[in-house]
Each structure stands twice: as C-alpha cells, then as structure tokens.
Amino acid sequence: HHRMPLEAAQVRLAVAQWMRCEMPGAVTDANVVLEVARHVVGLQLKAEMVRSEPAFRSCEDAAAALNQISQRDIQNVAAIRLPPEVFRRIMDTILILLMKPLIEVETIELNRPHIFTTHKASYTIARTECLQKANFLEQLRGFPKDSMNGEIVELLQPYLESPDFDEKWASKAVGSLSYLIRWVEGMAIYPQVATAQRRVEMLRGIERALANE
Secondary structure, three states: OHHHHHHHHHHHHHHHHHHHHOOOOOOHHHHHHHHHHHHHHHOOOOOOHHHHHHHHHHHHHHHHHEEEEOOOHHHHHOOOOOOOHHHHHHHHHHHHHHHOOOOOOOEEEEEOOOOOEOOOOHHHHHHHHHOOOOOOHHHHHOOHHHHOOOHHHHHHHHOOOOOOOHHHHHOOOOOHHHHHHHHHHHHHHHHHHHHHHHHHHHHHHHHHEEEEE
C-alpha cells in the first residue's frame, strides 16, 4: 500500500500536464488538478468494473456449475467404456487443467454441427485418473485458480474453439455433465479476472489516496 501515494502523485502530474496541453489558459492550480484527477480515476474505476464484469460473472457461474453435477452422474458416465465423443474431449480439457498426461496429439474429423477437425481425446487416461476417483468433483471445486496462466489457456484453446464445445449442444449428448464446459470456460477466463482485480484494487488505492489529500 505504500506505493499508492506515489501512483496518486503520478496521476496528478499526468492530469496537470494534460490540462496544460489541452486546455491552455485554464486554471490549473493544485485544487483544480486534484478535483480533475479524482474525477478521472473515478471514471477509470467504473470503466474497469464494467469491462471486467462479464469475466467476473463467468467465473462465478463456473463455481455454481459444479453444483449441477452429482456424484451419481459421474459414476454413471465412468461405467461407460466409450461415452459421447464431445464428453471425451471435455475430459481432455480437465486433464490439461489438472496437469495430467494426454496421449500424443492426433487430429480427427467430425461432422456435427458441421465438418471440423479437432484433437482425439485421451479418454482412457481421463476415465482412470479422474472419473473413477471418488473425490473427482471435490478436486474440481478445490482447483487452485491462481495456478492458471497463458500457457494453460493456450493448450485449452483448440478445445474451446470447437463448434460443439458448447454447453447447450453438449447437453443433448451428456445432460448435466455439459456443465463441465461452463466450469472449464470459467477457469480459462480466470487470468483475465485476476488481472482486472489487480487493476481495480490499484485504482481504488489511488482513489483513496486522492480522497485523503
């Protein structure tokens, strides 16, 4: 927090310089600059909160999505040797998030909802490493979101971009297990949320520092 007065001072300096350049002849004494700086930071804070709100909501929805899946749902699908193909790829994304191994990348072509190519799923691994574990759902609930980074998101991207990696579409094939898509998408967006949270906290700190001057 000791950095905030410095950042607040930098904001005041930037505002004073902007006013001198853009509004020659305007009154730029310290009080006027301070009022404008407070206004600018307030606007930036509101804009940041509006911009990041969809990502925040996506993360909240992801946590709630897991509550729509029961242990019975997991047991039922684990008993099937080869469940619907889209579910097998959903499980690939979970293997990536849980840092589990995948088989060597192999491309396959599918024709629904239209023709597209995607990765062949590592389902035998997912079945034993995830679905047959009694604490699978608890493991997802306790997932350390702060471990998410750009590299993991990049690995998820080919799956997330598949036209059938869609909650409504997948629900036709796998029912409530399609909520796993919402969870994965929420985890993939978490780095954006963390960055937005840091920006919001920084702006709030500057706002407080300016308010106290």
